Amino acid sequence: MRRAEKWLFAGVALVGLVCLAWLIVAGVLLWAVLDPADWATVREALGGRAGLLIFLWALALVPVSAVLRHLIARYITAPARLAEAARLRLDHPVDEPLQADGSFETRQLAAIFNTLIARHRQLQEATDERVAEASRRIELERGRLAALMSELRKSVVVCNLDGRILLYNHRARAQFRRLSGTAEVTGGAELMGLGRSIYTVLDRRLVGHALDTVRRRLDSGTDSPAAQFVTATAGGKLLRVQMSPVTETVDSETEAPRLSGFVLLIENITDDMRADAEKDRLLQSLTEGSRAALANTRAAIEILADGEVDESMRERLLGVIHEEVTGLSERIGQLSDSSAARLRSRWPLEEMLGSELIDAAVRHIEQELPLAAQRKGNGEAIWLKVDSFSILQALAHLAGRVAEAHGANAVELRLSRHSERAALDLLWKAATEANGMDANWEDEPMRTGDEQLSMSVNDVLERHGGTCWHESANGSEHCFRLLLPLAEPGEHPGSQPRQTRESRPEYYDFDLFAITPESHSLDDTELGALTFTVFDTETTGLDPSRDEIIQIGAVRIVNGRVLRQEFFEQLIDPGRSIPTASTAIHGITPEMIRGQPDLDTVLPAFHAFCRDTVLVAHNAAFDMRCLQVAEKRTGVVFDQPVLDTLLLSAVVHEHQAEHNLEAIAERFGLAIIGRHTAIGDAMVTAEIFVRLIPLLAEQGIHTLGEARAAAQKTQFARMRY
């Protein structure tokens, strides 16, 4: 309010001066107007009362200052206060509306300010909500895409232009597991993972050529610019690969869309090729092989027909004919037997548990027809290979005829084994006097409800390589039997236990589209852009020169995210005993490592898993020493750069005393699951590491080189093994 007081002081002084000036001027004027005699009279009259005049003047200043104060408060201070309060609300939202006292105009201003503030806030909230909703929608679509991709029956892999994998589905993962040479150890994870290069599986030139084809087709504006090629993998498997472009949206319509990556649909056609080759071979042996036999026979017959053959010659020719024909019969018999098993139906048949098919059939029949349907018996678990939809159609048709022609109102379904096939029986009791079955239900076109199909039940069974017929023990109990193929053992989709997944596995990271090829050295790359393999080992003891590694656990970090699904976990047989003291720590007993592969098998696989990444471990000096010692034996060299979370934690939290894994995890609020198992520790270390990266950035450490340098400066870096 100092300013206000200054104003007041100035105002009062001004008024005072003005009054004084007026008095003086009045006095001067009076003196000028009055003649000396009158002036002397006035001076006499006023004389001693000049003091009174001064006093009056001073007194008058008091009400003046009061009035002035009021005016200042109203017209200067109040707006100033309003300005202050309003300025505050510019930067921070304040809930209380502006109050103003003062003049009417000031109060109006306050009201307008309040309105403007409220509007601004509404606008802000609306914008925020729109952004949040858009993000939600994008997340939803991503989730849908992920769900779609993960359940597709074809292998799908999406790569950026560098050939780095940024999306793959469940099937691709399973397929690459089969292609991997070290599948029992790595599960194929060294081939298929986010951020890994597709060129470890597919030939770079082949992919490059296909990419060129796709580019050319894109530029020329073809409808579906795709390219196909067939390639053999190192393991001798044949893959058919279809490549489609992923394009960026462009603004103008005249520009051809730009390629930002490609989608690969990968199919393993080794088995198909083999089956086709086998069929061709059978056909070949039948045609070519029979020519000779027929030639021999024909020649013999033609000579016999001549008529001028003597008895012994006739005998011999008949013998020839007999021999050739019997030989041909035998060969046909053999081929027929051997090929019957291999000639599979071209129709797509699925493996299905028999009881599931029956349940579906029961539901279908009860829905479509005025019949009660029931399962009969509880056959053992029979796996069928069927096209369930057409089987259901067939059963519905038959059941319909049953209801019509035999007046039955209930049917039963039974499944049993019948030599090498399965027998699915439709059972019913005829209500009316059955006069046999005039028409063959299996040959007529199937009918469900009002629809008539062009297929018959027989056609459906042909597709399955089976057959069907009608039996009736006495005239009233009937059975219609369908012979269906059994699924080959070991191919059942549900026979592998489904791993319980708490969260949907993340097989994609679309941010990887944008990553450009590494044009600078690793040390200059930002930590967030690098791929890391975080690992931990469990050993028989604490002396790397004498103790052996018995477990390795590792997990990948790509684009700043811990990929929990891309992990490596393996127990190793060390070829020596495990001291009970160490078992007490990591819980690995001699029984657990029995039958596990040895280090010579596992280390190369682990090396493949870590390919092209930066290694991270807690107290990495120890783990790296163990790996170095193993180098001589296995010949596997780990020359990747290494970061140690122990040292980095000391860099970031230099005043903390404890830098062991539990302490750091607690500091970050992380729960440790599986402490002292290699994979458990690796996971925790990984979670710690991703949290260290932003903390390092706050200290000005952004790149790998900077992190390594900073780590070296800590006291722990002095530890040597």
Place this chain on the structure above:
Amino acid sequence: MSTILIADDEPNIVISLEYLMKREGHEVLVARDGDEALAMIGEHHPDLVLLDVMMPGRSGFEVLKSVRADETIAGTRILMLTARGRDTDRAKGEALGANGYVVKPFSTRELAEQVREMLGDD
């Protein structure tokens, strides 16, 4: 002397079968398709029927079913002949009540033996 009915639409096999059965000392009847076969079975009540599966009109299976469903001829011995080697056909034939099943090409000696056996157990 037994009556044998040969039901097959292929004359090239009928000629040999007929000769074979006659040589065995049986009376031989011939039907060219399923309907004719069924009619002749009903009329002549043969002791054995050599029944081909793949015939125009009624198939051998249909004939088999009709025969077994008709009480007057249900007991007729039926030996099925077929050029289809599938095991499903054999299963179907057995289930429908065929007494025997022979896949072409067959040995005439073995066929004659089988016919003898089937006629033997009266």
